[in-house]
Amino acid sequence: MQDIENTLKTHIQNDQAHTFVVIVPTDSARLHRQRELVGYHPNRAVADLRVYTLGSFIQRLYDQVHPAKSYISQGIQNLWLHEIANPQSDNTDVHLYNTFRPNPNISVPDSTLSLIADKINHLKERGETAENIIADNPTKIDLARIYSDYEAKLTNDWIDEHGKHLYLANEFKSEFMRNAFPRVNLVIVEGFTVLSKADTKILTRVAKMPNIETWFRTDYVPENQALYKNIGDLVSQFKEANATIDPDYEREPDQHQRFAKNLFQTETAGSETSVNDLDTASQIKMLRPADRSNEVEQIAYLIQKRVSQGPCKLSDICVAYYNIGQYQQRIAETFPAYDIPYSLAESLPLTKSEIVKSIFSRLSSQRVPIADAYFSDVPSAADTRIFHPDAFQRYIDGLLADGKVVEHILNPMFRENQEVVEGEIEAYRQFRRIIKELCSVLKAEGDGSYCLGDYIGKLHHIAKHTNYRNRATTKGETVKIAQLSELRSLEFDTVFLGDFVEGSFPENYRPDPLLPETPYRTEEEQRLDNRLLFYRVLKSFRKRLYLLVPKREREADLIPSPFLAQLRKVANVDDAEVGDPSRGSLTGFLSIYGNYIWTVGATSNGEFPDSIGNMRPLIDHVVAVEKSREETHKHLAYEGVLTVGTLSVESQKQLQSLHNKPYSVTELETYAKCPFQYFVNNILRFRVEEDEEEDELSSLERGSLLHEILFEFYNNHQKSPPVEQHFEAAKQQLDGILDAKSEERRNRRTENLISADNLFWETEIEKLRVALHKWLKAEQSYDLSVMPRYFEVSFGQDQEPRDPELSCPGPISIGNVRMRGKIDRIDLGNGAFNVIDYKTGGSTIRMPEILNGRSIQLPIYLQIAKQLLDNNRMAGLESASGLYHKIRLDECTVELGIGTKLQNGIAYK
Numbered sequence: 064m065q066d067i068e069n070t071l072k073t074h075i076q077n078d079q080a081h082t083f084v085v086i087v088p089t090d091s092a093r094l095h096r097q098r099e100l101v102g103y104h105p106n107r108a109v110a111d112l113r114v115y116t117l118g119s120f121i122q123r124l125y126d127q128v129h130p131a132k133s134y135i136s137q138g139i140q141n142l143w144l145h146e147i148a149n150p151q152s153d154n155t156d157v158h159l160y161n162t163f164r165p166n167p168n169i170s171v172p173d174s175t176l177s178l179i180a181d182k183i184n185h186l187k188e189r190g191e192t193a194e195n196i197i198a199d200n201p202t203k204i205d206l207a208r209i210y211s212d213y214e215a216k217l218t219n220d221w222i223d224e225h226g227k228h229l230y231l232a233n234e235f236k237s238e239f240m241r242n243a244f245p246r247v248n249l250v251i252v253e254g255f256t257v258l259s260k261a262d263t264k265i266l267t268r269v270a271k272m273p274n275i276e277t278w279f280r281t282d283y284v285p286e287n288q289a290l291y292k293n294i295g296d297l298v299s300q301f302k303e304a305n306a307t308i309d310p311d312y313e314r315e316p317d318q319h320q321r322f323a324k325n326l327f328q329t330e331t332a333g334s335e336t337s338v339n340d341l342d343t344a345s346q347i348k349m350l351r352p353a354d355r356s357n358e359v360e361q362i363a364y365l366i367q368k369r370v371s372q373g374p375c376k377l378s379d380i381c382v383a384y385y386n387i388g389q390y391q392q393r394i395a396e397t398f399p400a401y402d403i404p405y406s407l408a409e410s411l412p413l414t415k416s417e418i419v420k421s422i423f424s425r426l427s428s429q430r431v432p433i434a435d436a437y438f439s440d441v442p443s444a445a446d447t448r449i450f451h452p453d454a455f456q457r458y459i460d461g462l463l464a465d466g467k468v469v470e471h472i473l474n475p476m477f478r479e480n481q482e483v484v485e486g487e488i489e490a491y492r493q494f495r496r497i498i499k500e501l502c503s504v505l506k507a508e509g510d511g512s513y514c515l516g517d518y519i520g521k522l523h524h525i526a527k528h529t530n531y532r533n534r535a536t537t538k539g540e541t542v543k544i545a546q547l548s549e550l551r552s553l554e555f556d557t558v559f560l561g562d563f564v565e566g567s568f569p570e571n572y573r574p575d576p577l578l579p580e581t582p583y584r585t586e587e588e589q590r591l592d593n594r595l596l597f598y599r600v601l602k603s604f605r606k607r608l609y610l611l612v613p614k615r616e617r618e619a620d621l622i623p624s625p626f627l628a629q630l631r632k633v634a635n636v637d638d639a640e641v642g643d644p645s646r647g648s649l650t651g652f653l654s655i656y657g658n659y660i661w662t663v664g665a666t667s668n669g670e671f672p673d674s675i676g677n678m679r680p681l682i683d684h685v686v687a688v689e690k691s692r693e694e695t696h697k698h699l700a701y702e703g704v705l706t707v708g709t710l711s712v713e714s715q716k717q718l719q720s721l722h723n724k725p726y727s728v729t730e731l732e733t734y735a736k737c738p739f740q741y742f743v744n745n746i747l748r749f750r751v752e753e754d755e756e757e758d759e760l761s762s763l764e765r766g767s768l769l770h771e772i773l774f775e776f777y778n779n780h781q782k783s784p785p786v787e788q789h790f791e792a793a794k795q796q797l798d799g800i801l802d803a804k805s806e807e808r809r810n811r812r813t814e815n816l817i818s819a820d821n822l823f824w825e826t827e828i829e830k831l832r833v834a835l836h837k838w839l840k841a842e843q844s845y846d847l848s849v850m851p852r853y854f855e856v857s858f859g860q861d862q863e864p865r866d867p868e869l870s871c872p873g874p875i876s877i878g879n880v881r882m883r884g885k886i887d888r889i890d891l892g893n894g895a896f897n898v899i900d901y902k903t904g905g906s907t908i909r910m911p912e913i914l915n916g917r918s919i920q921l922p923i924y925l926q927i928a929k930q931l932l933d934n935n936r937m938a939g940l941e942s943a944s945g946l947y948h949k950i951r952l953d954e955c956t957v958e959l960g961i962g963t964k965l966q967n968g969i970a971y972k
Contacts, residue, residue: 067251067278067309072103074249081111083249086120086266091545092254092552113244117255117262118224124265125227127239132222137180138497138525139504140213140223144176145524147212158212162205166817173527178577180528183210185583187225188259190232196578202825206577220507225261232261235268240275252301253280253312254552256294256595263297267304277304280312282323282602289327290598293591313552313602322601325633327594344635349610349627352641355562358613359393361641362559363401365609366542369557375606377404377540379556383600385547385568390561394544407544411533413497413526416490418472423526425466426459426519437472437487441465446516452502455518459498486533493531501525547596550603558604561611565622569593574833576826597626610636703738718746725859725874725883728920735917764808765831766903769950770887771804772797772835773901774855774864777888790843797835801828834903838948838955845957849892849943849970851899858927859883869935875927886924888948889932895943895970896932898924900960902949908960921945921960943970 074083085100087093097114101107115123125131135143148171150157163171163179186195193210196203217223222230231239240247252266270277279301283294302308314323352358362382369375382405384390391409398405413419417437424433429446432438441462450458463469472487501521505513543555547568562568572589575582584592601608612623630636691698699706707715734741743749776797805828809817817824857865859874860883869889874881888899898921912918925942932940944962949955962971 067280067307070249071100071251075100075103075109075112076105078110080109080113081246083113083251084120084244084247085114085251085253086117087114088117088254088551089549090116091549092116095552096253113247117258121228121231121262121265123243124231124239127242128230128234132217132226133220133503133507134227135217135221135223135504136497136500136525136529137224138527138529139500141176141180141528142521142524143216144180144209144213145171145173147209147216148176148179158205158208160205160209162201177528179206179209182206182575182577182583183213184223184225186210187229188261188583190229190260190264202577221504228259228261228265232264232268235265237272240269240272248274249276249278251278251280252306253278253309255281255297257592258297263300267300267306270301270304270306277301277306278309279306280309282312282314282319283308283310284323285310287324287326287328290323290591290594293588293595315602319602321633322598326598326601327629342635344637346604346606347608347610347630347634348637348639349612350639350641352611352613354615354617355389355613356393356397358561358611359390359397362561362609362611363397363403364641365559366403366557367401369607375556377542380559381543381545381550381553381555381557381603382559382561383545383547383550383603384561385570385596386562387544387546398542404541405544406541408532410530413490413493413529413531414523416487416494416531416533418468418487418491419494419526422463422468422494423519423523425462426522427515429516438466438468439471444515446514446519448515449512450515450518451510451512452505455513455515456498456502458515463495486531489533490531493529494526497525497529498522547600550596550599554603554605556605557607557609558600559609559611560600563610563612563624563627565624568597568624569626574826574829576829579829594626597630601630609639700742701739703734703742705742723881725881727884728882728923731880731923732917732919735919765827766901768804768808769831769835769901769903770855771864772800773888775800775804777851777854778864790839793839793843794836797839798832801832801835805831834950834955838950841955841957847892847970847972849890849895849897851888852891853889854887856886856889856928856931857884858931860885869931871931871934875930877923877926882923882927884924884927886928889928890970891937891940893969894939895941895963895966896928897943897970898928898945900924900945900947902947903951908947910961913961925961941966946971 071083071085074080080100085096087096093114093116097112100112100114101109103109148160148163150159159167160171161167163175165172186192193207193214196207196210198204198207217226250269258266266277269275270279279298281294281298283291283298285291285295288295298308298310314320350358350361352361366377366380369380370377382394387407387409391407394405394407414423421433421437424430425438425441425443427446428443430443432440443462444458468491472491501518505511545553547560560568569590570593572586610627612627613621615621627636688698688701692702696702700709705714705718710718730741730745733744779796809824853866853869855865856869858871859881861872862885865885874883876882886898887901890897890899900920908918908921913922922945925945929940929942932938942963943966945960946962947958947960949958957971959971
């Protein structure tokens with residue numbers, strides 16, 4: 064095969080860069096590729112070098128369309144959808160799209176409109192119009208209608224980003240390419256693992272042009288369909304279009320080939336690679352930090368260590384996450400404490416920009432100006448003042464000029480923090496652009512005028528859906544913080560893959576809430592996409608890869624990513640530990656300071672960091688309280704002990720009356736974990752109620768509904784357990800119960816009423832349906848002798864539903880504590896019984912928490928179940944185990960909480 068890289072090198076050395084075009088997936092890949100190609104020229108200077116992202120290449124083609132439609136941005140698209148879905152109240156001759164409203168009196172939520180915009184764009188990528196939607200339910204009917212109304216608003220004058228791609232896919236002409244690139248005879252498409260149908264159609268049309276040679280370069284090993292299946296479809300389409308395929312792009316034969324051939328193929332018979340064949344223990348290391356904050360501490364410590372040992376520059380280190388959102392603040396707090404400069408370019412809505420917030424606060428006299436350094440005091444107009452779009456443009460221009468906004472951004476105070484200047488200038492530029500775009504659109508719609516308040520509302524809506532690149536960076540060498548999608552074509556000495564846990568990477572699949580039968584990416588396609596992302600991580604490092612698997616997040620245990628197990632089957636991974644992750648950081652100082660107070664018993668007079676100087680008394684108090692809990696017991700109130708001398712007579716009587724009160728397991732576990740928290744929550748009743756989404760199932764409603772469904776399902780099968788019947792028949796019965804119970808629950812609401820065809824409610828119910836189907840499948844595969852027998856067994860309470868045979872109206876005493884509660888399920892068989900607790904969340908209770916008395920639900924419930932069974936003429940049954948049945952959207956599993964060893968494999972496994 065021709066060496067295309069040498070061909071490009073020859074073209075550049077002969078000053079013929081104008082004869083070829085290179086198309087890459089991301090802007091980072093574009094910059095990287097430009098540097099590579101420029102390096103081929105002896106003078107390191109290349110004229111007419113054409114390396115484009117796909118979006119820029121498509122724009123060059125569309126520029127050749129005549130007459131071309133005017134472009135509208137994503138912000139205008141969302142504004143139009145908002146106006147279509149929420150028409151003026153005085154207009155009675157319009158469709159109201161009630162399917163998308165939480166209730167008829169509430170506007171369509173902005174989050175729903177974002178889903179609709181994404182869905183319309185995805186349909187355009189597939190080349191589908193509103194007519195292609197099979198409108199067989201209210202949601203689809205409204206979606207098809209809003210898509211059609213939106214396209215009608217575009218008419219022949221406007222086009223959005225995805226519309227450009229769809230137009231070129233359907234109306235491509237060879238002259239578009241010849242006019243955009245008149246001297247180009249070579250096109251190289253490289254580094255793509257996924258392309259939309261529209262983009263694939265455009266590029267394959269280019270490949271079919273007789274005077275243009277096209278190459279499709281990708282990393283593709285056809286023998287490993289478990290990894291490369293998605294790419295295989297692309298390769299076939301380009302091959303059919305007469306493009307030359309380079310399947311070895313960016314794959315080093317020695318370092319990457321074995322991953323490419325064997326990763327995720329562990330079930331293939333006759334696999335030739337074993338762990339011993341691929342000894343990577345010195346290169347790939349897995350760390351288990353305590354939590355996500357400790358994870359960032361360990362990364363910072365290891366970066367310091369790696370650079371100090373040399374030779375490795377900061378710019379040759381990358382920290383990558385699938386979803387970086389929950390780590391940005393942690394990195395911003397931790398890396399400076401270790402003196403580690405870093406670069407992070409994040410895409411944020413304009414409404415997050417400080418300068419844009421400041422401008423909005425000054426657009427009208429009815430608003431309260433933000434006191435900041437970005438704006439001089441200037442008078443503004445009233446909300447009711449009427450402006451023609453041209454006059455509004457002049458008003459904004461004058462306001463920004465008189466406020467000296469640009470001068471304030473470039474103020475020497477900000478210049479010291481260059482990333483603030485870069486980010487705010489970008490936000491300011493984008494803000495000026497959307498003002499111009501809004502005025503242009505309004506003028507095109509007619510010669511009308513609007514009050515200032517209407518302009519501000521429209522502008523704010525556009526700003527919420529217009530992003531700018533906020534660069535957190537410092538001068539000189541920096542560590543790159545990136546999302547996994549940015550690693551294409553990039554390579555580093557050392558890579559840290561953070562948050563490598565189940566549910567984070569790979570991310571759990573979320574069904575399409577609008578068109579679940581035709582999602583943008585199916586669950587299988589998303590799984591393959593994520594596998595390729597992980598493979599790309601394995602190609603992105605030269606010397607060292609760290610896989611960070613935090614153990615916990617608050618009370619929830621975190622489970623390692625399933626990709627880790629797949630990797631271990633084809634490569635050695637070293638389980639490493641970090642010696643001193645807190646050295647040199649603020650956290651490290653606090654640890655040392657706290658240990659000093661703990662050991663010496665007195666506060667230190669040493670130097671204290673200025674940033675936390677005002678917190679010193681609080682820190683001293685916190686250390687004293689923690690030491691009291693562990694050793695001195697001088698602050699008994701924080702251990703749940705209130706002495707007589709600290710209480711009034713009335714308080715003593717009140718607390719004494721609680722002795723005979725029935726307690727739930729949750730109350731006792733709260734007391735065991737933190738007595739002071741129990742005192743504040745259960746005695747003083749200082750509680751902060753979390754807001755629930757009005758149009759979704761709350762977490763409490765979801766759990767309650769699940770219990771009601773399973774109770775009725777099993778109650779209907781007391782004599783014929785569902786595991787013995789055909790799966791489809793059991794699934795249909797389960798679906799019927801879900802539909803009936805969810806409808807009852809919806810009608811039971813007295814506040815935040817929900818319409819029958821509400822989109823979010825339907826989505827929540829469908830997600831629960833998927834989880835229940837997976838649970839039923841898991842239940843049928845559970846082949847032990849124990850069988851479900853009692854359900855929702857209550858004691859000390861009369862809450863429905865409850866088992867009529869075993870439930871007890873009075874409390875059950877365990878020691879001298881009266882207990883109330885409800886056991887989800889009791890299974891019987893072979894002289895033994897199991898207690899089952901249903902869980903819908905991701906947390907897992909571990910044995911140490913049971914042994915130290917902080918998780919007592921299963922041990923308590925086993926004792927109570929034993930008493931109830933004995934009292935119901937079933938004495939002599941042995942308690943075998945307490946099990947957690949985890950019923951979740953991604954998977955359903957049975958996990959052992961506590962069990963009798965002799966019953967392992969008999970009553971549980």
